[in-house]
Amino acid sequence: xxxxxxxxxxxxxxxxxxxxxxxxxxxxxxxxxxIRKDDGxxxxxxxxxxxxxSKEYCSSDKDIVEVVRTEYVYxxxxxxxxxxxxxxxxxxxxxxxxxxxxxxxxxxxxLHVANLHWILVEDSQRRTPLVxxxxxxxxxxxxxxxxxxxxxYKLRADTRDPRIPRxxxxxxxxxxxxxxxxxxxxSQAGIVYFxxxxxxxxxELFEEMRSTRKVSVWPVAFVGxxxxxxxxxxxxxKVYGWKTVFDPHRPFAIDMAGFAINLRLxxxxxxxxxxxxxxxxxxxxxxxxxxxxxxNDLEPKASNCTKILVWHTRTEKPVLVNEGKKGFTDPNVEx
Amino acid sequence: MxxxxxxxxxxxxxxxxxxxLMGLIYALMQLGQRCDCAEHDMPKDRxxxxxRGELHRLQExxxxxxxxxxxxxxxxxxxxxxxxxxxxxxxxxxxxxxxxxxxxxxLHVPQLHWILVEDSPHKTPLVxxxxxxxxxxxxxxxxxxxxxxxxxxxxxxxxxxxGAxxxxxxxxxxxxxxxxxxxxxTQLGVVYFxxxxxxxxxQLFEEMRGTQRVSVWPVGLVGxxRYERxxxxxxxxxxxHTGWRPSRPFPLDMAGFAVSLKLxIANQDxxxxxxxxMGFLESSFLQGLVTMDELEPKAENCTKVLVWHTRTEKPKMKREExxxKQGLGSDTAVECVRQPVLHQACECQRDGVGVFxxxxxxx
Numbered sequence: 001x002x003x004x005x006x007x008x009x010x011x012x013x014x015x016x017x018x019x020x021x022x023x024x025x026x027x028x029x030x031x032x033x034x035i036r037k038d039d040g041x042x043x044x045x046x047x048x049x050x051x052x053x054s055k056e057y058c059s060s061d062k063d064i065v066e067v068v069r070t071e072y073v074y075x076x077x078x079x080x081x082x083x084x085x086x087x088x089x090x091x092x093x094x095x096x097x098x099x100x101x102x103x104x105x106x107x108x109x110x111l112h113v114a115n116l117h118w119i120l121v122e123d124s125q126r127r128t129p130l131v132x133x134x135x136x137x138x139x140x141x142x143x144x145x146x147x148x149x150x151x152x153y154k155l156r157a158d159t160r161d162p163r164i165p166r167x168x169x170x171x172x173x174x175x176x177x178x179x180x181x182x183x184x185x186x187s188q189a190g191i192v193y194f195x196x197x198x199x200x201x202x203x204e205l206f207e208e209m210r211s212t213r214k215v216s217v218w219p220v221a222f223v224g225x226x227x228x229x230x231x232x233x234x235x236x237x238k239v240y241g242w243k244t245v246f247d248p249h250r251p252f253a254i255d256m257a258g259f260a261i262n263l264r265l266x267x268x269x270x271x272x273x274x275x276x277x278x279x280x281x282x283x284x285x286x287x288x289x290x291x292x293x294x295x296n297d298l299e300p301k302a303s304n305c306t307k308i309l310v311w312h313t314r315t316e317k318p319v320l321v322n323e324g325k326k327g328f329t330d331p332n333v334e335x
Numbered sequence: 336m337x338x339x340x341x342x343x344x345x346x347x348x349x350x351x352x353x354x355x356l357m358g359l360i361y362a363l364m365q366l367g368q369r370c371d372c373a374e375h376d377m378p379k380d381r382x383x384x385x386x387r388g389e390l391h392r393l394q395e396x397x398x399x400x401x402x403x404x405x406x407x408x409x410x411x412x413x414x415x416x417x418x419x420x421x422x423x424x425x426x427x428x429x430x431x432x433x434x435x436x437x438x439x440x441x442l443h444v445p446q447l448h449w450i451l452v453e454d455s456p457h458k459t460p461l462v463x464x465x466x467x468x469x470x471x472x473x474x475x476x477x478x479x480x481x482x483x484x485x486x487x488x489x490x491x492x493x494x495x496x497x498g499a500x501x502x503x504x505x506x507x508x509x510x511x512x513x514x515x516x517x518x519x520x521t522q523l524g525v526v527y528f529x530x531x532x533x534x535x536x537x538q539l540f541e542e543m544r545g546t547q548r549v550s551v552w553p554v555g556l557v558g559x560x561r562y563e564r565x566x567x568x569x570x571x572x573x574x575x576h577t578g579w580r581p582s583r584p585f586p587l588d589m590a591g592f593a594v595s596l597k598l599x600i601a602n603q604d605x606x607x608x609x610x611x612x613m614g615f616l617e618s619s620f621l622q623g624l625v626t627m628d629e630l631e632p633k634a635e636n637c638t639k640v641l642v643w644h645t646r647t648e649k650p651k652m653k654r655e656e657x658x659x660k661q662g663l664g665s666d667t668a669v670e671c672v673r674q675p676v677l678h679q680a681c682e683c684q685r686d687g688v689g690v691f692x693x694x695x696x697x698x
Binding site for chain 2: 202221321
């Protein structure tokens with residue numbers, strides 16, 4: 001008698017476990033295989049920590065698949081012509097109250113530009129629903145990536161700046177994505193432009209940058225403590241210096257919004273990235289550009305750098321005093 | 336024999352306990368991770384992309400069928416009410432940038448007429464040139480603010496109500512223009528007061544187009560809160576959700592309401608009172624036009640934010656600004672309010688397994 005009861009007990013215990021294991025086994029193995037990918041070539045370029053890197057790689061891997069399958073094939077809003085080079089806009093963004101507003105008006109601008117591909121990189125651990133939904137609703141051609149900048153980044157005391165300039169890791173991720181998606185042999189013409197989400201861009205700017213052969217430059221308003229900063233152009237139409245007050249002897253004394261790079265050049269020099277650490281204030285753009293071009297190769301646009309087509313506007317941080325400690329408004333309402 | 340049986344059962348239980356404990360720990364570790372919902376999302380994705388493809392094919396066909404100058408503009412229906420946007424503006428560094436991105440938004444909206452009123456004794460060439468090349472239907476007006484009502488250098492922005500004279504000038508022009516064109520059709524329209532530094536989503540304009548008297552909706556980033564909004568019950572506005580002086584007759588922002596053209600013309604004297612106390616500018620206009628229960632709530636019964644009261648920083652014209660723009664200044668130190676990250680609801684087997692393990696552990 002006890003023997004049978006024991007056997008019954010054992011069977012009752014073991015049966016659900018075997019069911020569980022078979023079911024779980026099926027679903028667990030498949031995604032594990034997908035995540036494992038050889039990252040050998042990029043090992044030297046690891047920016048984030050190990051664990052977060054594989055996660056963000058996983059998310060970008062998913063994005064690549066999604067983009068190729070759905071966005072590129074079917075979504076072609078504003079006019080898309082096969083003759084024009086695609087403008088790849090790289091925008092780093094981060095969550096704050098004005099984020100949705102900034103991205104909305106940026107999208108309203110981009111909807112006018114033909115052959116535009118928006119690469120939006122969030123500074124977050126995972127892609128937020130707010131941005132995901134917003135991107136889908138705009139109808140733009142986009143790629144949604146994310147990588148989180150480590151918040152408590154500590155350096156040795158002797159280094160002057162303890163923080164990674166905002167947006168650097170995100171821009172680098174986008175460059176890496178471009179290098180993985182396009183190969184140098186492809187005939188797809190493209191231009192890469194770094195557009196921050198709070199600047200203002202005129203539509204003329206995008207047409208000016210479309211003819212970039214290597215790197216093109218133009219003036220930017222409200223930077224360097226001036227009404228505008230601009231490259232100095234000589235009579236032969238070549239850039240020979242920088243009209244700026246703040247450290248004009250930088251290799252490239254230009255703002256992030258003041259230049260665009262031909263995609264071919266990005267693919268041709270796969271080791272060129274923004275330098276993460278040890279970059280002095282104002283030298284971030286130079287850290288990338290000096291690996292790509294010399295001053296002589298720069299192409300001045302905007303009527304030989306005499307017109308302002310982009311403004312480095314900054315949005316005020318909204319005063320939220322009336323929210324109080326607990327929050328007065330419904331947090332489920334998205335702003 | 337009995338002890339051997341007992342022993343065996345004991346070991347079984349011990350084993351059981353260990354396995355379920357390990358499983359629970361594993362499941363707990365997995366709980367924070369991203370779900371792989373590919374199998375569930377893929378068919379949905381496919382349907383979405385197929386439908387999107389069809390939609391775009393149809394849109395392209397439509398575009399090819401009608402030869403319009405701006406192909407992305409929607410087909411204009413003859414009886415669609417025109418939206419008249421009254422925007423006061425004044426000369427400052429960021430003016431052209433603000434107007435540029437505002438125009439880029441307006442270009443997407445069909446049947447829109449922009450009434451831009453400068454705070455200036457005469458029309459400035461910057462604005463004239465800008466409007467001429469904008470591609471929009473516009474009216475360029477100007478009227479200077481009297482000196483005693485003007486903000487001085489160093490005054491906080493909320494000290495005196497701004498733009499009252501300019502908006503009144505816009506209303507005056509509109510009324511005069513409509514008087515010169517009598518007819519029921521010309522009375523069809525909506526008037527909206529859009530400041531040049533706010534941010535507007537395209538959906539907002541479609542929401543306001545059907546305004547019969549005065550329609551209202553939430554405004555983001557205003558009143559010291561994430562958003563301000565009218566509270567709607569039974570399809571009617573019963574009160575206003577605002578953190579600042581809710582006892583005002585109409586505690587909403589300029590960007591939070593639109594008035595039908597018919598109402599504007601019917602009440603020739605309704606205008607903004609430039610001497611109104613802080614925050615009462617909107618009420619001074621709306622008081623004579625409508626009562627609270629006549630308000631038409633839009634934006635899904637005032638639950639969606641379609642307009643944001645953004646403000647642009649005054650660019651610092653000092654050389655130190657260069658360090659700020661690199662993100663090495665105060666920017667990175669300020670951890671702004673973060674949006675709560677909603678965990679993606681996902682029919683994931685992994686989470687189910689975790690629950691399973693938990694119950695077994697309890698057993």
